[in-house]
Amino acid sequence: MRYIFKMAFRNIGRNKRRTMLSAIAISIAIMVILVMRGYIGGIIDSMFDSLTKVESGHIKISHNKYYEKQDMMPLEHMIDGFDGGGYQELLPVLKSVEDVEIVAPRIKFGVLLSHSGKNSSALGIGVEPEAEDRLISFDNKMVDGGYLSTGSNSNREIIMGKGLASKLGLKTGEKITILARTAYDSLRGMTFTVSGTFSFGISAIDDKLFYIPIGFAQRLLEMGQNASEIIIMVNKPENAEEISEKIKSQIDSKMDDPYYAVVPWNKQEGMLSMFSVATNIYSFIYLFLLVLASTVIINTTMMVIYERMKEIGTIGALGMSSGQIILLFVVEAMLISVIGSFIGMVVGGGIDFILSEVGINLQKLSGGSVDFMTTDIIYPRFDFSILIGSFIFGVVVATVVSYFPSRRAAKIEPVEALRSV
Amino acid sequence: MGALVSVLDLKKDYKVGETVVHALRGMDMEIEAGEFTAVAGPSGSGKSTLLNLIGCLDTPTEGKVLINENDVSHYSKKELANIRRESIGFIFQTFNLIPILSAFENVAFPLSLLHWDSEKIQNNVNQILKDVGLEGMEDRYPRELSGGQQQRVAVARALVKEPTIILADEPTANLDSNTGGDILDLMRELNEEKGATFIFSTHDPMVMDRARRLINLKDGMIHSDERK
Numbered sequence: 040m041r042y043i044f045k046m047a048f049r050n051i052g053r054n055k056r057r058t059m060l061s062a063i064a065i066s067i068a069i070m071v072i073l074v075m076r077g078y079i080g081g082i083i084d085s086m087f088d089s090l091t092k093v094e095s096g097h098i099k100i101s102h103n104k105y106y107e108k109q110d111m112m113p114l115e116h117m118i119d120g121f122d123g124g125g126y127q128e129l130l131p132v133l134k135s136v137e138d139v140e141i142v143a144p145r146i147k148f149g150v151l152l153s154h155s156g157k158n159s160s161a162l163g164i165g166v167e168p169e170a171e172d173r174l175i176s177f178d179n180k181m182v183d184g185g186y187l188s189t190g191s192n193s194n195r196e197i198i199m200g201k202g203l204a205s206k207l208g209l210k211t212g213e214k215i216t217i218l219a220r221t222a223y224d225s226l227r228g229m230t231f232t233v234s235g236t237f238s239f240g241i242s243a244i245d246d247k248l249f250y251i252p253i254g255f256a257q258r259l260l261e262m263g264q265n266a267s268e269i270i271i272m273v274n275k276p277e278n279a280e281e282i283s284e285k286i287k288s289q290i291d292s293k294m295d296d297p298y299y300a301v302v303p304w305n306k307q308e309g310m311l312s313m314f315s316v317a318t319n320i321y322s323f324i325y326l327f328l329l330v331l332a333s334t335v336i337i338n339t340t341m342m343v344i345y346e347r348m349k350e351i352g353t354i355g356a357l358g359m360s361s362g363q364i365i366l367l368f369v370v371e372a373m374l375i376s377v378i379g380s381f382i383g384m385v386v387g388g389g390i391d392f393i394l395s396e397v398g399i400n401l402q403k404l405s406g407g408s409v410d411f412m413t414t415d416i417i418y419p420r421f422d423f424s425i426l427i428g429s430f431i432f433g434v435v436v437a438t439v440v441s442y443f444p445s446r447r448a449a450k451i452e453p454v455e456a457l458r459s460v
Numbered sequence: 461m462g463a464l465v466s467v468l469d470l471k472k473d474y475k476v477g478e479t480v481v482h483a484l485r486g487m488d489m490e491i492e493a494g495e496f497t498a499v500a501g502p503s504g505s506g507k508s509t510l511l512n513l514i515g516c517l518d519t520p521t522e523g524k525v526l527i528n529e530n531d532v533s534h535y536s537k538k539e540l541a542n543i544r545r546e547s548i549g550f551i552f553q554t555f556n557l558i559p560i561l562s563a564f565e566n567v568a569f570p571l572s573l574l575h576w577d578s579e580k581i582q583n584n585v586n587q588i589l590k591d592v593g594l595e596g597m598e599d600r601y602p603r604e605l606s607g608g609q610q611q612r613v614a615v616a617r618a619l620v621k622e623p624t625i626i627l628a629d630e631p632t633a634n635l636d637s638n639t640g641g642d643i644l645d646l647m648r649e650l651n652e653e654k655g656a657t658f659i660f661s662t663h664d665p666m667v668m669d670r671a672r673r674l675i676n677l678k679d680g681m682i683h684s685d686e687r688k
């Protein structure tokens with residue numbers, strides 16, 4: 040084995056330009072793959088962050104029947120506690136479960152907002168201001184004014200996305216009357232003071248969302264002490280499924296006829312469940328890119344075999360087995376792919392690292408706001424598992440691909456090869 | 461006790477398009493251990509074909525080649541490679557050293573294929589390189605050696621594993637007559653001192669003179685076979 044490596048190693052030095060060319064092809068593929076993986080990872084991280092915080096939580100609790108129709112935000116089938124005492128009954132139980140970090144009850148409702156002749160459809164969320172702030176950290180999201188006041192006697196305050204506010208021509212300190220259809224299907228109005236506007240950097244949110252304290256939402260919608268859902272954040276998202284099972288059994292044990300759905304993020308419908316599909320699709324794209332780059336190695340291997348016909352005849356005559364002859368060329372290709380993958384890893388890793396620090400401003404790139412569940416600035420994911428993973432991927436794929444042309448070398452008959460000189 | 465190599469009614473046909481070339485038309489011979497045999501004959505008489513068959517590089521159309529009484533005529537590709545690796549040494553007309561390996565490494569190559577341990581390789585290779593007169597040139601690469609020196613390396617490479625038989629197809633054809641003579645002298649010396657069995661083909665009367673047995677081929681048959 041050692042002499043095969045030695046020979047392969049010296050062989051790649053015979054035509055340095057060609058070796059470098061093949062290596063560069065691999066390195067470009069690895070570079071592109073690495074930057075793509077980092078970028079897509081960044082998008083997924085950003086989407087995951089936004090979607091879990093605004094939409095799904097790591098775990099979402101709601102009434103079975105509400106969960107089925109949650110896109111329509113029906114006001115029936117609410118979380119009403121264990122026996123009609125209101126959502127608050129559930130909170131101590133939920134908070135006592137290990138690894139649960141944040142418990143945030145919400146009421147979601149759709150309305151048409153109007154202000155001084157301007158209209159906009161909007162999505163209202165009634166929240167416990169403290170819990171929601173711990174979940175979302177409004178500190179760095181407020182563009183103007185302040186967050187909802189916290190403490191026991193909350194005011195009739197509203198905060199809204201800056202896009203929504205500007206559509207309505209609303210400014211901090213001004214008042215807006217929300218007219219909503221209640222749980223009993225009557226119309227009811229309530230006036231709120233805008234305490235501030237926020238921006239998530241996601242237009243889908245900033246143009247649509249407003250928050251009011253949950254107590255006023257309950258009154259506005261005639262919902263008693265109920266909530267439509269409870270969002271739970273846990274310490275590690277990958278443990279969400281396990282924790283959701285614990286929560287479910289805790290809740291169910293307190294009820295004769297349980298009716299709450301406790302669903303971890305990866306089991307909820309919508310964009311989050313598409314992440315794994317997307318990741319798999321991209322894996323195919325990476326593979327395709329690498330195989331494409333590996334055709335350069337195939338080409339090199341074929342040329343090398345043709346050029347070294349006499350040598351292959353000689354080593355065959357001396358009794359080198361077919362397997363070893365194949366190995367000699369596969370190892371040669373492997374060494375080239377190691378060089379290429381390494382260069383690709385270093386350069387691509389460097390680019391990925393810089394981008395992960397600086398961020399990519401999609402808004403600038405696309406010349407407008409992106410209507411997508413991501414922040415306008417994407418910070419690509421940078422971690423060593425991506426680097427090492429891409430390196431190994433490059434070496435393995437290129438090496439495996441090189442096996443096919445290398446088989447030709449073993450088919451050469453020594454008699455023929457020796458005659459051909 | 462049979463001979464080291466026995467050739468029995470050996471025939472080899474080549475198909476070239478529609479026509480069949482009868483390169484060997486039925487040959488019988490025996491080579492004993494320690495012989496120093498030249499195969500001569502006009503171009504196209506079948507010298508290379510014969511050496512290839514004895515050297516297990518090819519299989520006959522009909523007849524048999526026995527090496528140490530083993531019939532190799534129906535061996536598979538893999539079995540032929542095994543027997544070449546273990547029992548046969550080759551010296552080529554164009555030297556055929558591996559350009560990326562030094563003189564030492566070229567000679568060591570057949571031993572690596574046999575998985576010898578490195579200390580044993582070291583000793584044997586250095587000894588044989590001394591024997592062929594290349595002491596001090598172990599680290600030179602083929603491109604840094606003259607034709608004659610390259611062929612000496614090739615002789616060392618063929619002999620180092622002490623094979624049953626060493627085959628050389630026109631080993632001197634690419635050398636000037638002085639150098640060719642030197643190589644022949646070297647081979648003869650190794651034949652006498654180590655008892656190595658050589659079969660080589662040649663066109664060169666000077667080379668035939670140095671042989672101890674001369675087999676003349678004509679049209680794929682043995683025309684004459686004399687021991688001197």
Ligand SMILES: Nc1ncnc2c1ncn2[C@@H]1O[C@H](COP(=O)(O)OP(=O)(O)OP(=O)(O)O)[C@@H](O)[C@H]1O
Pocket residue numbers: 474475476481482483501502503504505506507508509510
């Ligand atoms: N692979 C082959 N395919 C077709 N014909 C072949 C092949 N090898 C040899 N021959 C033919 O077989 C005959 C014997 O060839 P061979 O090479 O054995 O002759 P030779 O005695 O070695 O000649 P030379 O002195 O020119 O080397 C020739 O007619 C040659 O053309």
Ligand SMILES: [Mg+2]
Pocket residue numbers: 507508509629
């Ligand atoms: Mg010939």
